[in-house]
Amino acid sequence: MKDNPTIRVRGLVTRFGTHTVHEGLDLDVRQGEIIGVVGGSGTGKSVLLRAIVGLLEPNAGQIEVFGQSVRDTSDAEHRALRRRWGVMFQDGALFSSLTVRQNVEAPMREQLDLEDTLRETLAGIKVRMVGLPENAMAKYPSELSGGMRKRAGFARAIAMDPEIVFLDEPTAGLDPIGAAAFDTLIKQLQAALGLTVFLVTHDLDSLHAICDRIAVLADRKVLAVGTMEEMLAIDHPWVHEYFHGPRARAALSSAGKGIV
Amino acid sequence: MARSGLPPKRLGALVDGGVLRLSGRLLIDTIEQLDQDFGQDASRFDVSQLQQMDTAGAWFLVDRQIQMAKQGTVLEIIGATSAQAQLIETVARNMPPPDQPETKPFTIADRFEAFGQKVTRGWRMAVELISFLGQVVATLAGILRHPSRLRLTSVVHHCQEIGVSAVPIVALMAFLIGVVLAFQGSAQLRQFGAEVFVVDLIAISILRELGILLTAIIVAGRSGSAFTAAIGSMKMREEIDAMRTLGLDPVTILVVPRVLALMLMLPALGFIADISGLIGGALMSWIELGVSPAVFQTRLVSNTDVWHFSVGMIKAPFFALIIGIIGCYEGLKVGGNAESLGRLTSASVVLSIFMVIVMDALFSIFFAIVGV
Numbered sequence: 001m002k003d004n005p006t007i008r009v010r011g012l013v014t015r016f017g018t019h020t021v022h023e024g025l026d027l028d029v030r031q032g033e034i035i036g037v038v039g040g041s042g043t044g045k046s047v048l049l050r051a052i053v054g055l056l057e058p059n060a061g062q063i064e065v066f067g068q069s070v071r072d073t074s075d076a077e078h079r080a081l082r083r084r085w086g087v088m089f090q091d092g093a094l095f096s097s098l099t100v101r102q103n104v105e106a107p108m109r110e111q112l113d114l115e116d117t118l119r120e121t122l123a124g125i126k127v128r129m130v131g132l133p134e135n136a137m138a139k140y141p142s143e144l145s146g147g148m149r150k151r152a153g154f155a156r157a158i159a160m161d162p163e164i165v166f167l168d169e170p171t172a173g174l175d176p177i178g179a180a181a182f183d184t185l186i187k188q189l190q191a192a193l194g195l196t197v198f199l200v201t202h203d204l205d206s207l208h209a210i211c212d213r214i215a216v217l218a219d220r221k222v223l224a225v226g227t228m229e230e231m232l233a234i235d236h237p238w239v240h241e242y243f244h245g246p247r248a249r250a251a252l253s254s255a256g257k258g259i260v
Numbered sequence: 261m262a263r264s265g266l267p268p269k270r271l272g273a274l275v276d277g278g279v280l281r282l283s284g285r286l287l288i289d290t291i292e293q294l295d296q297d298f299g300q301d302a303s304r305f306d307v308s309q310l311q312q313m314d315t316a317g318a319w320f321l322v323d324r325q326i327q328m329a330k331q332g333t334v335l336e337i338i339g340a341t342s343a344q345a346q347l348i349e350t351v352a353r354n355m356p357p358p359d360q361p362e363t364k365p366f367t368i369a370d371r372f373e374a375f376g377q378k379v380t381r382g383w384r385m386a387v388e389l390i391s392f393l394g395q396v397v398a399t400l401a402g403i404l405r406h407p408s409r410l411r412l413t414s415v416v417h418h419c420q421e422i423g424v425s426a427v428p429i430v431a432l433m434a435f436l437i438g439v440v441l442a443f444q445g446s447a448q449l450r451q452f453g454a455e456v457f458v459v460d461l462i463a464i465s466i467l468r469e470l471g472i473l474l475t476a477i478i479v480a481g482r483s484g485s486a487f488t489a490a491i492g493s494m495k496m497r498e499e500i501d502a503m504r505t506l507g508l509d510p511v512t513i514l515v516v517p518r519v520l521a522l523m524l525m526l527p528a529l530g531f532i533a534d535i536s537g538l539i540g541g542a543l544m545s546w547i548e549l550g551v552s553p554a555v556f557q558t559r560l561v562s563n564t565d566v567w568h569f570s571v572g573m574i575k576a577p578f579f580a581l582i583i584g585i586i587g588c589y590e591g592l593k594v595g596g597n598a599e600s601l602g603r604l605t606s607a608s609v610v611l612s613i614f615m616v617i618v619m620d621a622l623f624s625i626f627f628a629i630v631g632v
Contacts, residue, residue: 096597096598096599097597097599108288112288112289114288114292118291118292121319121323121356122288122315122316124356125315125319125351125354125355125356128353128354128355128356129315129350129351134357140597141597142595142596142597158315160288161287161288161314161315161316188350189350191343191346192343192346192347192350193314193315193347
């Protein structure tokens with residue numbers, strides 16, 4: 001099983017007009033791991049995520065999820081594939097006209113034929129799992145704080161019990177305590193649900209605390225993939241700056257002391 | 261874990277001496293395959309044969325445990341892998357609280373309460389609208405004292421948007437109304453041989469009422485909604501709050517230029533509608549009744565009091581004020597979500613058209629009393 005990566009990207013090329021974002025990008029994501037994708041602004045982290053989940057058509061390259069190509073599949077196959085992953089967008093991307101509970105119910109309502117009470121109960125469990133209080137269920141996204149919206153977005157992403165979740169900057173804009181709590185939440189649910197997590201992040205604390213491996217995007221491809229220790233040994237200027245800068249050192253030392 | 265390699269989603273269950281053995285896949289799609297009553301008296305669930313279990317499956321087990329606990333028996337789940345045990349434990353921690361409040365039926369009293377709330381909401385809104393009107397008028401008065409505060413560029417821009425761009429649609433609308441009036445009027449008046457009175461019919465109805473009223477309705481739909489949408493989306497993106505922190509007054513910058521431009525342009529558009537309506541009426545009278553343009557003109561000048569025209573023009577700035585105030589007020593009321601923007605935009609159009617018609621009715625009474 002280890003030989004078959006859950007997500008396999010080969011020779012990915014994406015361009016916007018004359019601007020090339022990815023040029024021959026390769027990436028493997030193993031089953032059950034939390035992979036952190038980092039890179040400077042504009043290196044195409046979110047573009048990579050969007051290409052994998054099929055929101056964006058790459059110019060060339062192969063993307064396989066569960067050994068199945070994402071690009072040339074029939075609609076039915078793609079629908080089946082989409083059921084096996086969940087995506088959480090940066091600001092939650094909740095449907096503003098639905099309550100939190102209805103947001104979580106939305107994918108179940110669309111893809112399954114469940115009884116109303118059962119669906120509500122299951123959605124309720126998901127909402128509680130991400131640590132939202134009971135009274136948040138009936139609230140609309142506009143009535144929630146940024147952190148709660150992210151949690152609700154996460155609850156919707158795991159509504160169908162996916163095998164992979166894609167998280168786009170889950171801790172951006174959260175206070176340190178909220179960010180740490182979110183990290184713990186990801187780790188807990190990853191263990192409980194056996195998730196593979198594809199995490200786009202800038203948060204060095206998250207990288208230290210929960211990521212099994214880190215993929216660095218630079219120079220239009222994946223520059224390096226490996227554990228934190230391996231990253232620290234890499235000699236590329238941007239990677240060095242990123243993992244040895246003052247913030248990185250602070251995050252590393254706090255992680256070393258076991259505070260996180 | 262690769263699900264594609266597994267047989268189709270199936271759940272198996274058999275009771276074996278007080279032990280319910282589950283096999284196959286206990287998933288969100290399969291839990292409903294198992295009857296609620298099946299294995300009621302089993303005191304142990306053996307899940308070691310399960311190939312797969314998800315949150316819904318875990319919920320199923322936990323729910324059974326809770327049901328059994330209510331009847332005083334303990335349900336034991338055996339054979340779970342550590343991952344499954346962890347999932348069951350996570351779900352058990354997040355089960356709904358046992359005493360969920362029942363949803364109350366909707367009674368007569370609730371109906372009254374909802375009605376009362378609607379009335380007070382309407383009343384509060386009327387008060388807010390009037391105070392907003394006062395605020396705008398006060399700002400306008402302040403600008404009269406310090407004319408340099410007026411955003412002239414903005415006023416001119418809105419004059420272009422509200423006035424000049426609306427000329428074709430307003431002119432066409434009024435022309436067609438003139439045509440319809442002449443056509444319908446001549447059919448009725450011909451029965452009495454009073455065809456020539458069609459000129460009075462057209463002149464009075466268009467100059468006094470229809471020209472300005474229909475122009476106001478078109479402008480409310482065109483510009484009033486645009487005001488709400490533009491100001492509302494600025495509100496949504498916190499631009500209005502940013503203005504306030506920078507010491508800029510949103511009423512001076514956003515509301516006054518729009519209201520002022522509307523008050524300047526609506527009479528002009530009304531005038532264009534009058535002319536265009538009369539031309540349409542004259543054309544149709546000529547075709548249908550043979551009333552030549554020269555006769556139409558003479559009769560128009562000799563028989564139609566200039567007050568008919570004045571009445572229409574007097575009403576125009578008031579209609580403009582109503583449309584502008586309501587459009588801007590609803591825009592400033594937009595909250596954080598896109599839905600309120602859409603709702604308030606349509607509310608703005610409906611309310612301003614309604615208020616324009618109410619105002620028109622009040623004007624009719626007023627002019628009847630003063631006798632013009």
